[in-house]
Amino acid sequence: MVANSINISTPVRPMWGDRIVVSILATFAGVAIIVTIGIVLSLIFETIQFFGKVPITDFLFGLEWSPQTAIREGQVGSGGAFGVLPLINGTLLISAIAMLVATPLGLTSAVYLSEYASKPARVWIKPGLEILAGIPTVVYGFFAALTLAPFIRMTGGQFGLQIASESALAAGIVMGIMIVPLISSLSDDVMNSVPQSLRDASFGLGATQSETIRRVVFPAALPGISGALLLAASRAIGETMIVLMAAGLAAKLSLNPLDAVTTITVQIVALLTGDQEFDSAKTLSAFALGLFLFVITLCINVVALHIVRKYQENYD
Amino acid sequence: MIDFTKKAGFNLIRRHRAERRFQWTGRGAIAISLLFLLFMVGSILRDASGVIRQTQIALVVDLSVENIDPADPASASYGGLVKSSLRNMFPDVTDRKDKKRLYNLASPEASFEIARMVKENPELLGTTQTLWVTASDDLDLYIRGKVDVSLPERQRRISDAQIAWVDVLQSSGNIQRIANWMFLTNGDSREPEIAGILSALVGSAYSLAVCFALAFPIGIGAAIYLEEFAPANRLSDLIEVNINNLAAVPSIVFGLLGLSIFLGYMGLPRSSPLVGGMVLALMTLPTMIIAARASLQSVPPSFREGALALGASPVQAVFHHVFPVALPGMLTGAIIGMAQALGETAPLLMIGMVAFIVDIPDSILEPATALPVQIFLWADSPERAFTEKTAAAIIVLLIFLILMNLIAILLRRKLETRF
Numbered sequence: 077m078v079a080n081s082i083n084i085s086t087p088v089r090p091m092w093g094d095r096i097v098v099s100i101l102a103t104f105a106g107v108a109i110i111v112t113i114g115i116v117l118s119l120i121f122e123t124i125q126f127f128g129k130v131p132i133t134d135f136l137f138g139l140e141w142s143p144q145t146a147i148r149e150g151q152v153g154s155g156g157a158f159g160v161l162p163l164i165n166g167t168l169l170i171s172a173i174a175m176l177v178a179t180p181l182g183l184t185s186a187v188y189l190s191e192y193a194s195k196p197a198r199v200w201i202k203p204g205l206e207i208l209a210g211i212p213t214v215v216y217g218f219f220a221a222l223t224l225a226p227f228i229r230m231t232g233g234q235f236g237l238q239i240a241s242e243s244a245l246a247a248g249i250v251m252g253i254m255i256v257p258l259i260s261s262l263s264d265d266v267m268n269s270v271p272q273s274l275r276d277a278s279f280g281l282g283a284t285q286s287e288t289i290r291r292v293v294f295p296a297a298l299p300g301i302s303g304a305l306l307l308a309a310s311r312a313i314g315e316t317m318i319v320l321m322a323a324g325l326a327a328k329l330s331l332n333p334l335d336a337v338t339t340i341t342v343q344i345v346a347l348l349t350g351d352q353e354f355d356s357a358k359t360l361s362a363f364a365l366g367l368f369l370f371v372i373t374l375c376i377n378v379v380a381l382h383i384v385r386k387y388q389e390n391y392d
Numbered sequence: 393m394i395d396f397t398k399k400a401g402f403n404l405i406r407r408h409r410a411e412r413r414f415q416w417t418g419r420g421a422i423a424i425s426l427l428f429l430l431f432m433v434g435s436i437l438r439d440a441s442g443v444i445r446q447t448q449i450a451l452v453v454d455l456s457v458e459n460i461d462p463a464d465p466a467s468a469s470y471g472g473l474v475k476s477s478l479r480n481m482f483p484d485v486t487d488r489k490d491k492k493r494l495y496n497l498a499s500p501e502a503s504f505e506i507a508r509m510v511k512e513n514p515e516l517l518g519t520t521q522t523l524w525v526t527a528s529d530d531l532d533l534y535i536r537g538k539v540d541v542s543l544p545e546r547q548r549r550i551s552d553a554q555i556a557w558v559d560v561l562q563s564s565g566n567i568q569r570i571a572n573w574m575f576l577t578n579g580d581s582r583e584p585e586i587a588g589i590l591s592a593l594v595g596s597a598y599s600l601a602v603c604f605a606l607a608f609p610i611g612i613g614a615a616i617y618l619e620e621f622a623p624a625n626r627l628s629d630l631i632e633v634n635i636n637n638l639a640a641v642p643s644i645v646f647g648l649l650g651l652s653i654f655l656g657y658m659g660l661p662r663s664s665p666l667v668g669g670m671v672l673a674l675m676t677l678p679t680m681i682i683a684a685r686a687s688l689q690s691v692p693p694s695f696r697e698g699a700l701a702l703g704a705s706p707v708q709a710v711f712h713h714v715f716p717v718a719l720p721g722m723l724t725g726a727i728i729g730m731a732q733a734l735g736e737t738a739p740l741l742m743i744g745m746v747a748f749i750v751d752i753p754d755s756i757l758e759p760a761t762a763l764p765v766q767i768f769l770w771a772d773s774p775e776r777a778f779t780e781k782t783a784a785a786i787i788v789l790l791i792f793l794i795l796m797n798l799i800a801i802l803l804r805r806k807l808e809t810r811f
Contacts (some may be wrong), residue, residue, distance in 0.1 A: 111720025314642025
């Protein structure tokens with residue numbers, strides 16, 4: 077008789093509890109969007125205020141950066157100069173040095189790891205390189221400022237070179253070492269996803285392993301590798317602590333790696349640490365720099381992630 | 393006739409040589425990176441070794457009732473006691489400048505140390521005691537041979553007269569070197585010989601606690617939603633793209649967000665671990681979500697299907713069967729995310745956690761600093777003794793990072809189930 081009391085046709089009762097749980101989870105997932113919107117809004121509001129005080133053309137095309145705040149009314153030079161070009165110059169110079177160091181090191185390491193290294197060697201070398209990525213940037217900054225920069229200065233002095241104690245070179249080299257694991261592990265993944273059949277075909281034609289890598293694997297992996305390099309470049313552009321500790325505050329237009337230059341990130345920190353009134357052009361300019369940095373790195377990242385993903389799908 | 397076989401043979405030798413060169417370039421690149429790592433850590437370790445021990449100087453202090461009022465020992469002039477005891481040891485020093493140099497042998501902290509000893513051991517009152525107090529950083533550096541004595545007197549921080557006094561003290565056994573626990577139990581200080589990292593460590597711990605409390609649940613929730621419940625539509629795609637991009641946003645931008653929204657708009661207390669933790673949480677969120685999703689993906693679909701077939705609702709299937717299996721992987725990802733957050737400096741500078749903090753913060757609302765920020769602050773100090781402190785603080789930071797990563801690896805090994 078019990079069986080009869082079960083009515084199979086009873087509609088499933090709506091699972092309110094389930095719906096609530098799922099909507100809470102969805103809200104959590106939405107936090108990612110909220111954060112992005114928060115970043116954009118917080119930067120844009122201050123930046124608009126800043127462009128109310130300093131024309132946008134002065135900011136984008138100005139050749140001089142010397143942010144000042146008037147201490148008293150009508151002071152000479154109280155407006156300061158907010159031209160971002162010297163900062164872009166310094167940022168690109170240091171990032172270029174970093175990429176010059178990291179690209180050959182990272183790519184050859186990746187080739188060795190993915191094509192030559194035996195399994196046990198891989199097990200040890202890969203985490204070893206990844207330690208480089210796990211070391212906090214403040215440690216690299218300390219090393220660059222207190223060990224490498226004096227060393228470069230001394231070596232240059234012996235060849236009669238005048239090297240600034242806060243040279244772009246020291247910061248760039250150390251930053252380059254920092255991004256080696258980023259390049260090597262991403263390129264390693266990309267090269268591993270090149271199908272074995274391509275290699276076998278090349279070997280079958282009598283090519284040596286290095287010829288196969290240079291002429292077959294590497295070109296096939298090139299789009300993915302360029303994505304990895306772009307991600308590394310965006311990392312270098314946004315890096316703060318190394319340049320803050322090892323590069324200077326002097327904003328100048330120079331392509332000499334032995335000069336002291338400054339970067340966007342260094343200036344943001346310099347403008348915002350310490351006490352100053354919140355709506356002065358000087359303080360607001362930091363947010364304009366932040367927005368600039370955010371937009372540039374976002375563009376690079378979107379392109380890079382797109383390339384990497386598109387390429388990965390090709391062979392899957 | 394051309395001997396093709398011979399030509400091909402020469403060619404082959406050349407090509408094999410190129411092959412070996414190529415392999416060695418790869419080995420060389422890896423070696424350069426790893427040697428750089430070794431050299432960097434080695435040079436920091438060498439600098440840090442100076443902090444393991446500290447130098448103390450023995451003072452004969454007259455704790456008689458004339459000097460210290462037994463009813464109110466705290467009111468006595470302990471600085472005066474330190475000075476008079478140093479004067480008694482070298483009675484022939486009379487010049488005012490020389491006296492000042494003599495007083496500089498002991499750390500400014502010495503008077504507080506004596507006051508503390510008297511407070512803890514009231515029976516010392518009325519006696520004359522030989523007490524060990526902290527020596528100044530200049531004396532410490534000289535004792536350890538870090539001062540180049542051949543330099544002209546004006547170019548070093550310790551004068552000829554001071555060196556002569558220290559030599560006398562040393563030969564009479566009035567200088568000793570002991571384990572430097574103060575480095576781990578003190579807060580920051582202007583005097584390098586007594587500066588410690590405890591306040592920074594506590595600040596870091598509070599920030600990380602806030603960061604974990606926020607980022608872990610939100611990260612897990614987001615990952616479960618995206619992996620298990622999200623419909624395949626535009627919005628889900630947008631969220632995914634967002635997460636990947638957030639992971640690559642420069643950390644300093646998160647600092648700007650914290651400055652303008654948490655401090656400016658919400659009015660939360662500046663320099664507090666609460667705000668620091670919130671900013672770090674936003675930064676580690678993408679790492680946690682990505683790790684948690686990978687962990688959920690590794691749970692075989694048969695778990696879900698089995699639960700659903702037995703009549704569980706989708707939420708029950710996920711929370712009763714999938715989530716417990718995926719949890720260790722999520723925790724591993726969380727620990728690695730926290731390790732990143734521990735080393736992060738730039739965003740904390742933005743929200744003002746660069747204050748000079750002597751006292752140990754009691755709550756997440758008080759001004760505090762964090763370990764990497766302390767490293768940044770000390771690295772800026774010109775004194776040689778602070779360079780050593782910086783290196784030692786870096787070693788402590790690295791030890792914590794190694795520990796966290798080890799825990800993550802062990803957790804993965806122990807709890808991971810392979811399907």
